[in-house]
Amino acid sequence: MNNFSGIGRIVMDAKKGNGVVNSLLAIKRIYKSNDNQTADFIPLTLFGHQADNFDRLTSKGDKIGIDGSIKTSKYADENGEVHYGWSVVVNHFYLLSSKPHNDAPKDWM
Structure with missing residues (x-):
């Protein structure tokens, strides 16, 4: 099973290209870690209509909830070094x- 649910604030406006939107979600930690970080930053990817709606309806600082799944990736840079991402x-x-939002449909709320 590969499920992820979270609530947080959008850290950066969506980057859109080729029907794909990428953004970053800050989720506040319930404890202070040894490295003094108070939030985790979760990279988000959306496709198709969800990407269009996300780009149109959200902006930096908005609080959102998400449901999704974790996707990993692997690629080699120009030096042949392998990198992993998620x-x-x-x-x-x-x-x-x-x-x-001003551009939200009237019956949205």
Whole structure:
């Protein structure tokens, strides 16, 4: 089973290209770690209509909830060194900010 659910704030405006949107979600930790970090930063990836809606309805600082799955990747750079990456592929997102967006449909809320 590969499920991820989280609530946090969008750290950067969406980067859109070829029907794909990438963003970053900060999720506050419930404890202070040894490295003094108070949040984890989760890379997000959205596709198709979800990507369009995310780009249109969200902006930096908005509080959202997400459901998705973790996707890993592997690639070699120009020197042949192998790198690994990961992101959460978002299946659903939920707007949790109290402010409505001006471009949201009237029946959205």
